[in-house]
Amino acid sequence: MRAVQVNEAGGPEVLTVVDVDDPTPGAGEVLVDVAAAGVNYIDTYQRQGIYPMDLPYIAGMEGAGRVSALGEGVTDVAVGDRIAWSETLGSYAEKVAVPVDKSVPVPDGVPDDAAVGALLQGMTAHFLVTDTFPLGGGETVLVHAAAGGVGLLLTQMASARGARVIATVSTAEKEQLARGAGAAEVIRYTEVDDLAAAVRELTGGTGVDAAYDSVGKTTFDASLASLRKRGMLVLYGAASGPVPAVDPQRLNSAGSVFLTRPKLFDHIDTTEELRTRAAAVYSAVADGTLDVRIGHRYPLEQARTAHEDLQGRRTTGKLLLTP
Numbered sequence: 001m002r003a004v005q006v007n008e009a010g011g012p013e014v015l016t017v018v019d020v021d022d023p024t025p026g027a028g029e030v031l032v033d034v035a036a037a038g039v040n041y042i043d044t045y046q047r048q049g050i051y052p053m054d055l056p057y058i059a060g061m062e063g064a065g066r067v068s069a070l071g072e073g074v075t076d077v078a079v080g081d082r083i084a085w086s087e088t089l090g091s092y093a094e095k096v097a098v099p100v101d102k103s104v105p106v107p108d109g110v111p112d113d114a115a116v117g118a119l120l121q122g123m124t125a126h127f128l129v130t131d132t133f134p135l136g137g138g139e140t141v142l143v144h145a146a147a148g149g150v151g152l153l154l155t156q157m158a159s160a161r162g163a164r165v166i167a168t169v170s171t172a173e174k175e176q177l178a179r180g181a182g183a184a185e186v187i188r189y190t191e192v193d194d195l196a197a198a199v200r201e202l203t204g205g206t207g208v209d210a211a212y213d214s215v216g217k218t219t220f221d222a223s224l225a226s227l228r229k230r231g232m233l234v235l236y237g238a239a240s241g242p243v244p245a246v247d248p249q250r251l252n253s254a255g256s257v258f259l260t261r262p263k264l265f266d267h268i269d270t271t272e273e274l275r276t277r278a279a280a281v282y283s284a285v286a287d288g289t290l291d292v293r294i295g296h297r298y299p300l301e302q303a304r305t306a307h308e309d310l311q312g313r314r315t316t317g318k319l320l321l322t323p
């Protein structure tokens, strides 16, 4: 089969298409014909060695497709079933061996593209608004990179829960998408000198209840300065680079605020939690309340371009690789 392999840590150019043997599903695994693989920021961190990896490896964590063979002991999934996954390295490939306990069933009302587009990024948006800083209505929140993969889903989910979303984006096209997803206010953060002052102006000087920050290095200080007293900074990514060490005293000076750095994998820790969370997201896709925007589809051979576009801020919504 064809797959995208990383032989050494580095830039997008290290993504190489190779011919390798088809994987063999082990005990508790199923073999899947991949319909679409998801491109996620974590793939770029792994490729660069920010998250150390055993080399060589086949890239990609996420995908959806149809089961073509069963490993030993698999009884709850059948050949022909549609499944999706977000924690199986080796997903930029024509076939993947997926552990059943890390897979979710894809309902009939959810097409393959949306099944991938809503899984890793959708479950991330979901835990952010249900667990990390639960929204129940009436809150004002800041959502950075609101036209991105997570950003568009997070903006929709926060708005649907009754929060007023102040979104940040870099371009006019992205502004339109953020507004379409429900953002009440949009700030082009690349064009303002003082982002926190702009947020304060939109909140009558009070600040936001929570800032969901996936950009990291370049937005962290402004996010902290945008919070109301006892608000929460939810730092969940580092698209612009990692945030330097923070003196806890800064949380005191900012108004007894909270800082957290959550990750998805701690919120889909058991098969039950994974499937419950995925089902909640997929049901919103199926009933039309959650729109999954596929920003671009790339053939496997263009994995490098996909990473360049993602890190070059040229993308919106979800990026897919199709074998």
Ligand code: NDP
Pocket (backbone or CB within 6 Å): 039, 040, 041, 042, 120, 121, 124, 145, 146, 147, 148, 149, 150, 151, 168, 169, 170, 171, 174, 214, 215, 218, 236, 237, 238, 239, 240, 241, 262, 263, 264, 265, 310, 311, 312, 313, 314, 315, 316, 317
């Ligand atoms: P996005 O589609 O959101 O792409 C990243 C966006 O970040 C860009 O489009 C850009 O939007 C913005 N950005 C701002 N500054 C920069 C910069 N210097 N370089 C690149 N991008 C920049 O990606 P994803 O939806 O895949 O992921 C979003 C973030 O969420 C990532 O940081 C990722 O690590 C994190 N994440 C965290 C998870 C967790 O469990 N904690 C799980 C999933 C994702 P604009 O042009 O509008 O500024």
